[in-house]
Amino acid sequence: MKPAPFDYFDPSTVDEVLDLLGDHGDDAVVIAGGQSLVPLLNLRLAQPGVVIDPRRCTDLRSFSVDDGGLTAGALVTAAELEASPEAGALPGLHAALRQIGHVQIRNRTTIGGSIAHADPAAELPALLLALDGSVTLRSRDRGERVVTADDLLIGSFMTVKEPDELLTRVRLPRFGGPVTVLELGARPGDFATVGVIVGLADASAGVTDARVVVFGAGGRAQRIPAAEAALVGAPAAAGLDAAVDAVRADTEATGDAHASADYRRHVAGTLVGRAVRSLAGITTGGTA
Amino acid sequence: MNPATRTVALTVNGRPYEATVEARTLLSDLLRHELGLTGTHVGCEQGACGACTVIVDGRAVRSCLMLAPQADGAVVETVEGVASPEALHPVQAALHAEHGMQCGFCTAGIVMSLVASHRAGVPVEEATEEVLGGHICRCTGYVNIRAAVDAAWAVAEEASS
Secondary structure, three states: OOOOEEEEOOOOOHHHEEEEEEEHHHHEEEEEEEEHHHHHHOOOOOOOEHHHHHOHHHHHHOOOEOOOOEEOOOOOOOHHHOOHHHHHOOOOOHHHHHHHHHHHOOOOOOOHHHHOOOOOOOHHHHHHHHOOOOEEEEEEEEEEEEEEEHHHHEEEEEEEEOOOOEEEEEEEEOOOEEEEEEEEEOOOOOOOOOOEEEEEHHHHOOOEEEEEEEEEOOOOOEOOHHHHHHHOOOOOOHHHEEEEEEEOOOOOOOOOOOOOHHHHHHHHHHHHHHHHHHHHHOOOOOOO | OOOOEEEEEEEEEEEEEEEOOOOOOOOHHHHHHHHOOOOOOOOOOOOOOOEEEEOOOOEEEEEOOOOHHHOOOEEOOOOOHOOOOOOOOOOHHHHOOOOOOOOOOOOHHHHHHHHHHHHHOOHHHHHHHHHHHHHHHHOOHHHHHHHHHHHHHHHHHHHOO
Protein backbone atom coordinates (compact mmCIF):
# COMPACT_ATOMS: atom_id res chain seq x y z
CA MET A 1 0.00 0.00 0.00
CA LYS A 2 2.94 2.33 -0.61
CA PRO A 3 4.19 3.57 -3.99
CA ALA A 4 7.14 1.80 -5.57
CA PRO A 5 10.24 4.03 -5.77
CA PHE A 6 10.40 6.62 -8.54
CA ASP A 7 12.42 9.66 -9.54
CA TYR A 8 10.54 12.88 -8.91
CA PHE A 9 10.88 16.15 -10.80
CA ASP A 10 8.95 19.37 -10.28
CA PRO A 11 10.20 21.89 -12.83
CA SER A 12 8.76 25.39 -12.88
CA THR A 13 8.13 25.75 -16.62
CA VAL A 14 6.04 23.79 -19.10
CA ASP A 15 9.03 23.55 -21.44
CA GLU A 16 11.01 21.72 -18.76
CA VAL A 17 8.06 19.37 -18.19
CA LEU A 18 7.98 18.67 -21.93
CA ASP A 19 11.75 18.04 -21.92
CA LEU A 20 11.35 15.47 -19.17
CA LEU A 21 8.40 13.87 -20.98
CA GLY A 22 10.42 13.82 -24.20
CA ASP A 23 13.26 12.00 -22.43
CA HIS A 24 11.24 9.66 -20.17
CA GLY A 25 7.75 9.59 -21.79
CA ASP A 26 7.18 5.83 -21.81
CA ASP A 27 8.30 5.43 -18.21
CA ALA A 28 6.96 8.75 -16.89
CA VAL A 29 3.68 9.89 -15.50
CA VAL A 30 2.51 13.43 -14.83
CA ILE A 31 0.93 14.03 -11.44
CA ALA A 32 -1.65 16.80 -11.22
CA GLY A 33 -4.02 16.66 -8.23
CA GLY A 34 -3.12 13.01 -7.70
CA GLN A 35 -6.63 12.00 -6.66
CA SER A 36 -6.70 9.16 -9.20
CA LEU A 37 -2.97 8.61 -9.69
CA VAL A 38 -1.88 8.30 -6.06
CA PRO A 39 -4.34 5.46 -5.34
CA LEU A 40 -2.90 3.68 -8.39
CA LEU A 41 0.62 4.30 -7.09
CA ASN A 42 -0.32 3.18 -3.57
CA LEU A 43 -1.87 -0.02 -4.90
CA ARG A 44 1.11 -0.40 -7.27
CA LEU A 45 -1.23 -0.69 -10.22
CA ALA A 46 1.01 2.04 -11.63
CA GLN A 47 4.78 1.78 -11.14
CA PRO A 48 6.30 4.59 -13.19
CA GLY A 49 10.04 5.15 -13.03
CA VAL A 50 9.57 8.92 -13.20
CA VAL A 51 6.89 11.17 -11.72
CA ILE A 52 6.72 14.69 -13.13
CA ASP A 53 4.89 17.26 -11.02
CA PRO A 54 3.99 20.50 -12.87
CA ARG A 55 2.55 22.20 -9.77
CA ARG A 56 5.02 25.08 -10.00
CA CYS A 57 4.01 25.86 -13.61
CA THR A 58 1.78 28.78 -12.75
CA ASP A 59 0.56 29.27 -16.32
CA LEU A 60 -1.37 25.98 -15.97
CA ARG A 61 -3.28 27.27 -12.95
CA SER A 62 -5.52 30.03 -14.36
CA PHE A 63 -8.88 29.99 -16.09
CA SER A 64 -11.19 32.43 -17.80
CA VAL A 65 -14.83 32.39 -18.81
CA ASP A 66 -16.21 34.33 -21.76
CA ASP A 67 -19.37 34.20 -23.88
CA GLY A 68 -17.99 31.21 -25.73
CA GLY A 69 -17.22 29.13 -22.63
CA LEU A 70 -14.45 28.13 -20.26
CA THR A 71 -10.74 28.07 -21.02
CA ALA A 72 -8.85 26.44 -18.18
CA GLY A 73 -5.25 25.54 -17.50
CA ALA A 74 -4.87 21.84 -16.78
CA LEU A 75 -4.12 22.39 -13.08
CA VAL A 76 -7.26 24.37 -12.23
CA THR A 77 -9.02 22.44 -9.47
CA ALA A 78 -12.62 21.33 -9.31
CA ALA A 79 -12.99 23.33 -6.09
CA GLU A 80 -11.76 26.52 -7.78
CA LEU A 81 -14.28 26.12 -10.59
CA GLU A 82 -17.02 25.19 -8.13
CA ALA A 83 -16.41 28.43 -6.22
CA SER A 84 -16.50 30.62 -9.35
CA PRO A 85 -19.88 32.21 -10.18
CA GLU A 86 -18.73 32.73 -13.79
CA ALA A 87 -17.78 29.06 -14.21
CA GLY A 88 -20.93 28.05 -12.33
CA ALA A 89 -23.03 29.88 -14.92
CA LEU A 90 -21.76 27.57 -17.67
CA PRO A 91 -24.59 25.08 -18.22
CA GLY A 92 -23.71 21.69 -16.75
CA LEU A 93 -20.35 22.53 -15.19
CA HIS A 94 -21.45 23.06 -11.61
CA ALA A 95 -23.68 19.97 -11.69
CA ALA A 96 -20.80 17.87 -13.01
CA LEU A 97 -18.29 19.21 -10.51
CA ARG A 98 -20.58 18.60 -7.53
CA GLN A 99 -20.73 14.90 -8.36
CA ILE A 100 -16.97 14.38 -8.35
CA GLY A 101 -16.17 12.47 -5.14
CA HIS A 102 -16.50 14.70 -2.11
CA VAL A 103 -15.25 18.16 -1.23
CA GLN A 104 -11.99 16.76 0.19
CA ILE A 105 -11.28 15.19 -3.22
CA ARG A 106 -12.45 18.18 -5.27
CA ASN A 107 -10.03 20.39 -3.35
CA ARG A 108 -7.23 18.58 -5.24
CA THR A 109 -8.91 17.17 -8.37
CA THR A 110 -7.82 19.04 -11.50
CA ILE A 111 -9.74 19.49 -14.72
CA GLY A 112 -6.78 18.43 -16.86
CA GLY A 113 -5.90 15.47 -14.69
CA SER A 114 -9.43 14.13 -14.70
CA ILE A 115 -9.74 14.40 -18.47
CA ALA A 116 -6.30 12.92 -19.17
CA HIS A 117 -7.03 10.03 -16.79
CA ALA A 118 -10.20 9.26 -18.81
CA ASP A 119 -11.94 7.18 -16.19
CA PRO A 120 -15.09 5.90 -17.94
CA ALA A 121 -17.19 6.93 -14.91
CA ALA A 122 -15.69 10.42 -14.59
CA GLU A 123 -17.89 13.48 -15.02
CA LEU A 124 -15.48 15.93 -16.67
CA PRO A 125 -14.51 13.84 -19.73
CA ALA A 126 -18.23 13.13 -20.24
CA LEU A 127 -19.08 16.83 -20.00
CA LEU A 128 -16.27 17.67 -22.43
CA LEU A 129 -17.84 15.22 -24.88
CA ALA A 130 -21.38 16.54 -24.34
CA LEU A 131 -20.35 20.15 -24.94
CA ASP A 132 -18.08 19.47 -27.95
CA GLY A 133 -15.08 20.56 -25.90
CA SER A 134 -11.43 20.16 -26.73
CA VAL A 135 -8.03 19.97 -25.11
CA THR A 136 -4.60 21.23 -26.07
CA LEU A 137 -1.81 18.66 -26.11
CA ARG A 138 1.78 19.82 -26.27
CA SER A 139 5.06 18.04 -26.80
CA ARG A 140 8.68 19.14 -27.14
CA ASP A 141 9.18 17.59 -30.55
CA ARG A 142 5.84 18.16 -32.28
CA GLY A 143 4.50 21.33 -30.68
CA GLU A 144 0.85 21.90 -29.95
CA ARG A 145 -2.31 20.28 -31.22
CA VAL A 146 -5.95 20.81 -30.32
CA VAL A 147 -7.96 17.60 -30.02
CA THR A 148 -11.74 17.35 -29.69
CA ALA A 149 -13.21 15.27 -26.89
CA ASP A 150 -14.55 12.78 -29.40
CA ASP A 151 -11.08 12.23 -30.86
CA LEU A 152 -9.35 12.33 -27.47
CA LEU A 153 -11.30 9.62 -25.66
CA ILE A 154 -10.68 6.21 -27.17
CA GLY A 155 -11.50 3.80 -24.36
CA SER A 156 -11.41 3.01 -20.69
CA PHE A 157 -8.53 5.08 -19.23
CA MET A 158 -7.27 5.57 -22.79
CA THR A 159 -6.77 8.74 -24.80
CA VAL A 160 -4.84 9.66 -27.96
CA LYS A 161 -2.39 11.66 -25.82
CA GLU A 162 1.09 10.37 -26.63
CA PRO A 163 3.48 9.55 -23.77
CA ASP A 164 5.58 12.64 -24.52
CA GLU A 165 2.59 14.98 -24.58
CA LEU A 166 1.22 17.15 -21.78
CA LEU A 167 -2.43 18.15 -21.62
CA THR A 168 -2.06 21.88 -21.02
CA ARG A 169 -5.47 23.46 -21.60
CA VAL A 170 -9.15 22.58 -21.63
CA ARG A 171 -11.79 24.38 -23.67
CA LEU A 172 -15.39 23.82 -22.60
CA PRO A 173 -17.91 25.63 -24.83
CA ARG A 174 -21.04 27.28 -23.44
CA PHE A 175 -24.16 25.34 -24.44
CA GLY A 176 -27.21 27.31 -25.56
CA GLY A 177 -29.57 25.90 -22.96
CA PRO A 178 -29.64 24.11 -19.62
CA VAL A 179 -27.55 20.96 -19.08
CA THR A 180 -28.16 18.41 -16.36
CA VAL A 181 -25.99 15.61 -14.97
CA LEU A 182 -27.67 12.61 -13.34
CA GLU A 183 -25.97 9.57 -11.84
CA LEU A 184 -26.93 6.31 -10.27
CA GLY A 185 -24.40 5.12 -7.72
CA ALA A 186 -24.32 3.09 -4.52
CA ARG A 187 -23.84 6.28 -2.49
CA PRO A 188 -23.51 9.98 -3.34
CA GLY A 189 -19.88 10.66 -4.18
CA ASP A 190 -19.19 7.12 -5.37
CA PHE A 191 -18.25 6.34 -8.94
CA ALA A 192 -21.38 6.26 -11.08
CA THR A 193 -22.73 2.82 -11.93
CA VAL A 194 -24.11 4.74 -14.86
CA GLY A 195 -24.56 8.45 -15.47
CA VAL A 196 -26.01 10.72 -18.14
CA ILE A 197 -25.57 14.28 -19.29
CA VAL A 198 -28.41 15.89 -21.19
CA GLY A 199 -28.55 19.37 -22.67
CA LEU A 200 -31.56 20.93 -24.37
CA ALA A 201 -31.81 24.30 -26.11
CA ASP A 202 -35.32 25.72 -26.44
CA ALA A 203 -36.94 22.69 -24.83
CA SER A 204 -40.52 23.93 -24.80
CA ALA A 205 -40.79 25.83 -28.07
CA GLY A 206 -39.06 23.34 -30.32
CA VAL A 207 -35.67 21.89 -29.45
CA THR A 208 -32.93 23.45 -31.55
CA ASP A 209 -29.98 21.56 -30.07
CA ALA A 210 -29.81 18.46 -27.91
CA ARG A 211 -26.92 16.62 -26.27
CA VAL A 212 -27.21 13.15 -24.80
CA VAL A 213 -24.17 11.48 -23.25
CA VAL A 214 -24.00 8.23 -21.27
CA PHE A 215 -20.97 7.59 -19.05
CA GLY A 216 -19.89 4.90 -16.63
CA ALA A 217 -21.68 2.27 -18.74
CA GLY A 218 -18.80 0.93 -20.78
CA GLY A 219 -15.46 1.80 -22.30
CA ARG A 220 -15.75 5.56 -22.57
CA ALA A 221 -18.35 8.29 -22.36
CA GLN A 222 -20.57 8.07 -25.43
CA ARG A 223 -22.84 10.43 -27.31
CA ILE A 224 -26.16 8.90 -28.40
CA PRO A 225 -26.82 10.63 -31.76
CA ALA A 226 -30.17 8.88 -32.33
CA ALA A 227 -31.46 10.21 -29.01
CA GLU A 228 -30.27 13.73 -29.84
CA ALA A 229 -31.95 13.53 -33.26
CA ALA A 230 -35.19 12.31 -31.67
CA LEU A 231 -35.31 15.37 -29.43
CA VAL A 232 -34.47 18.07 -31.99
CA GLY A 233 -37.14 19.82 -34.07
CA ALA A 234 -40.16 19.62 -31.78
CA PRO A 235 -41.00 20.37 -28.14
CA ALA A 236 -39.00 17.98 -25.94
CA ALA A 237 -42.12 16.11 -24.84
CA ALA A 238 -42.65 14.87 -28.39
CA GLY A 239 -39.26 13.19 -28.67
CA LEU A 240 -38.98 11.95 -25.11
CA ASP A 241 -39.99 8.32 -25.54
CA ALA A 242 -38.00 7.88 -28.74
CA ALA A 243 -34.93 9.36 -27.05
CA VAL A 244 -35.23 6.96 -24.12
CA ASP A 245 -35.61 4.02 -26.52
CA ALA A 246 -32.59 5.17 -28.51
CA VAL A 247 -30.45 5.39 -25.36
CA ARG A 248 -31.42 1.85 -24.35
CA ALA A 249 -30.78 0.54 -27.85
CA ASP A 250 -27.52 2.32 -28.62
CA THR A 251 -25.63 2.53 -25.30
CA GLU A 252 -22.60 0.28 -25.35
CA ALA A 253 -22.44 -1.21 -21.89
CA THR A 254 -20.43 -3.78 -20.00
CA GLY A 255 -21.43 -5.80 -16.97
CA ASP A 256 -19.43 -6.15 -13.77
CA ALA A 257 -19.95 -6.90 -10.08
CA HIS A 258 -22.00 -3.72 -9.66
CA ALA A 259 -24.47 -4.08 -12.52
CA SER A 260 -25.16 -6.06 -15.68
CA ALA A 261 -24.86 -4.48 -19.12
CA ASP A 262 -28.63 -4.71 -19.61
CA TYR A 263 -29.26 -2.98 -16.30
CA ARG A 264 -26.89 -0.15 -17.23
CA ARG A 265 -28.62 0.33 -20.61
CA HIS A 266 -32.02 0.35 -18.94
CA VAL A 267 -31.00 2.82 -16.23
CA ALA A 268 -29.27 5.06 -18.77
CA GLY A 269 -32.62 5.36 -20.55
CA THR A 270 -34.44 6.04 -17.30
CA LEU A 271 -31.98 8.77 -16.32
CA VAL A 272 -32.17 10.40 -19.76
CA GLY A 273 -35.97 10.38 -19.46
CA ARG A 274 -35.76 12.06 -16.06
CA ALA A 275 -33.23 14.58 -17.33
CA VAL A 276 -35.35 15.55 -20.33
CA ARG A 277 -38.46 15.86 -18.13
CA SER A 278 -36.68 18.06 -15.63
CA LEU A 279 -35.04 20.28 -18.29
CA ALA A 280 -38.30 20.71 -20.19
CA GLY A 281 -40.53 21.01 -17.12
CA ILE A 282 -42.57 17.97 -18.13
CA THR A 283 -44.56 16.77 -15.14
CA THR A 284 -46.64 14.00 -16.73
CA GLY A 285 -45.64 10.50 -17.74
CA GLY A 286 -44.00 7.49 -16.11
CA THR A 287 -40.62 6.95 -14.49
CA ALA A 288 -38.83 6.09 -17.72
CA MET B 1 20.33 15.36 -5.01
CA ASN B 2 19.23 11.92 -6.09
CA PRO B 3 15.85 12.47 -7.76
CA ALA B 4 14.39 9.57 -5.76
CA THR B 5 14.77 11.57 -2.55
CA ARG B 6 13.64 15.07 -1.68
CA THR B 7 14.07 17.59 1.07
CA VAL B 8 10.62 18.83 1.97
CA ALA B 9 10.19 22.05 3.96
CA LEU B 10 6.74 22.77 5.28
CA THR B 11 4.91 24.41 8.14
CA VAL B 12 2.87 22.10 10.35
CA ASN B 13 0.63 23.54 13.04
CA GLY B 14 2.57 26.80 12.90
CA ARG B 15 6.00 25.16 13.26
CA PRO B 16 8.52 24.91 10.42
CA TYR B 17 9.80 21.42 9.61
CA GLU B 18 12.29 20.05 7.14
CA ALA B 19 12.75 16.40 6.30
CA THR B 20 14.67 14.52 3.64
CA VAL B 21 12.53 11.62 2.48
CA GLU B 22 12.08 9.26 -0.42
CA ALA B 23 10.06 11.06 -3.10
CA ARG B 24 7.45 8.31 -2.94
CA THR B 25 6.65 9.17 0.71
CA LEU B 26 3.02 10.09 1.26
CA LEU B 27 2.19 13.24 3.21
CA SER B 28 0.39 11.05 5.75
CA ASP B 29 3.59 9.04 6.33
CA LEU B 30 5.74 12.17 6.48
CA LEU B 31 3.48 13.49 9.25
CA ARG B 32 3.35 10.23 11.16
CA HIS B 33 6.78 8.70 10.68
CA GLU B 34 9.10 11.69 10.21
CA LEU B 35 7.37 14.32 12.35
CA GLY B 36 5.82 11.98 14.93
CA LEU B 37 2.35 13.47 14.47
CA THR B 38 0.40 10.25 14.79
CA GLY B 39 -2.95 11.94 15.37
CA THR B 40 -3.49 11.72 11.61
CA HIS B 41 -4.78 8.21 11.03
CA VAL B 42 -4.27 6.12 7.92
CA GLY B 43 -7.20 3.94 6.90
CA CYS B 44 -7.63 2.91 3.29
CA GLU B 45 -4.71 4.70 1.60
CA GLN B 46 -6.81 5.22 -1.50
CA GLY B 47 -8.79 8.33 -0.62
CA ALA B 48 -12.08 6.64 0.18
CA CYS B 49 -12.27 6.63 3.98
CA GLY B 50 -11.21 10.15 4.98
CA ALA B 51 -9.38 9.16 8.18
CA CYS B 52 -6.14 10.85 7.04
CA THR B 53 -7.74 14.20 6.17
CA VAL B 54 -5.62 17.24 7.08
CA ILE B 55 -5.81 20.91 6.12
CA VAL B 56 -3.31 21.99 3.46
CA ASP B 57 -3.18 25.69 2.61
CA GLY B 58 -6.61 26.15 4.13
CA ARG B 59 -8.36 23.24 2.42
CA ALA B 60 -9.27 19.80 3.75
CA VAL B 61 -7.48 17.14 1.68
CA ARG B 62 -6.54 13.47 1.93
CA SER B 63 -2.95 13.28 3.18
CA CYS B 64 -2.67 9.74 1.76
CA LEU B 65 -3.31 11.11 -1.74
CA MET B 66 -0.52 13.68 -1.62
CA LEU B 67 3.12 12.90 -2.15
CA ALA B 68 5.24 14.57 0.50
CA PRO B 69 7.17 16.58 -2.14
CA GLN B 70 3.86 18.02 -3.36
CA ALA B 71 3.50 19.58 0.10
CA ASP B 72 6.86 21.35 -0.13
CA GLY B 73 6.24 24.95 0.97
CA ALA B 74 2.72 24.20 2.17
CA VAL B 75 1.04 25.22 5.39
CA VAL B 76 -0.38 22.06 6.95
CA GLU B 77 -2.73 21.72 9.91
CA THR B 78 -3.31 18.43 11.69
CA VAL B 79 -5.54 17.42 14.57
CA GLU B 80 -2.68 18.11 16.99
CA GLY B 81 -2.88 21.82 16.16
CA VAL B 82 -6.63 22.38 16.34
CA ALA B 83 -7.19 23.05 20.06
CA SER B 84 -5.63 25.91 21.97
CA PRO B 85 -3.90 25.10 25.29
CA GLU B 86 -6.97 26.51 27.06
CA ALA B 87 -9.86 25.03 25.13
CA LEU B 88 -10.98 22.56 22.51
CA HIS B 89 -12.00 23.92 19.12
CA PRO B 90 -15.82 24.33 18.96
CA VAL B 91 -15.97 21.35 16.57
CA GLN B 92 -14.01 19.19 19.02
CA ALA B 93 -16.07 20.44 21.98
CA ALA B 94 -19.29 19.55 20.14
CA LEU B 95 -18.01 16.06 19.18
CA HIS B 96 -17.11 15.57 22.84
CA ALA B 97 -20.41 16.88 24.20
CA GLU B 98 -22.54 14.88 21.74
CA HIS B 99 -20.26 11.83 21.92
CA GLY B 100 -19.82 12.00 18.15
CA MET B 101 -17.54 8.96 18.02
CA GLN B 102 -17.10 5.42 19.21
CA CYS B 103 -13.70 3.89 18.47
CA GLY B 104 -12.34 7.26 17.40
CA PHE B 105 -10.26 6.08 14.44
CA CYS B 106 -12.08 8.28 11.93
CA THR B 107 -12.43 11.23 14.29
CA ALA B 108 -9.22 13.13 13.53
CA GLY B 109 -10.09 13.30 9.84
CA ILE B 110 -13.64 14.36 10.55
CA VAL B 111 -12.40 17.09 12.89
CA MET B 112 -10.11 18.48 10.19
CA SER B 113 -12.83 18.52 7.50
CA LEU B 114 -15.29 20.14 9.86
CA VAL B 115 -12.77 22.72 11.11
CA ALA B 116 -12.02 23.77 7.51
CA SER B 117 -15.75 24.00 6.70
CA HIS B 118 -16.57 25.81 9.96
CA ARG B 119 -13.89 28.37 9.22
CA ALA B 120 -15.08 28.82 5.62
CA GLY B 121 -18.64 29.49 6.74
CA VAL B 122 -20.04 26.43 4.96
CA PRO B 123 -23.80 26.06 5.68
CA VAL B 124 -24.74 23.40 8.22
CA GLU B 125 -26.65 21.30 5.64
CA GLU B 126 -23.56 21.20 3.43
CA ALA B 127 -21.42 20.19 6.43
CA THR B 128 -23.70 17.35 7.51
CA GLU B 129 -24.35 15.98 4.00
CA GLU B 130 -21.47 16.76 1.67
CA VAL B 131 -18.57 17.25 4.08
CA LEU B 132 -19.39 14.30 6.35
CA GLY B 133 -20.14 12.33 3.18
CA GLY B 134 -16.40 12.30 2.59
CA HIS B 135 -15.76 10.33 5.77
CA ILE B 136 -16.49 6.73 6.61
CA CYS B 137 -17.36 5.93 10.22
CA ARG B 138 -18.03 2.24 10.70
CA CYS B 139 -19.12 2.53 14.36
CA THR B 140 -21.64 5.26 14.92
CA GLY B 141 -24.15 5.40 12.11
CA TYR B 142 -23.39 9.14 12.13
CA VAL B 143 -26.32 10.17 14.37
CA ASN B 144 -24.17 11.70 17.09
CA ILE B 145 -21.65 13.10 14.62
CA ARG B 146 -24.46 14.95 12.84
CA ALA B 147 -25.74 16.16 16.21
CA ALA B 148 -22.24 17.49 16.92
CA VAL B 149 -22.18 19.37 13.59
CA ASP B 150 -25.54 20.93 14.42
CA ALA B 151 -24.26 21.91 17.87
CA ALA B 152 -20.96 23.36 16.60
CA TRP B 153 -22.68 25.36 13.89
CA ALA B 154 -25.35 26.60 16.34
CA VAL B 155 -22.60 27.91 18.63
CA ALA B 156 -21.04 29.73 15.69
CA GLU B 157 -24.39 31.27 14.81
CA GLU B 158 -24.93 32.45 18.38
CA ALA B 159 -21.48 33.95 18.51
CA SER B 160 -21.99 35.88 15.28
CA SER B 161 -25.50 37.16 16.07
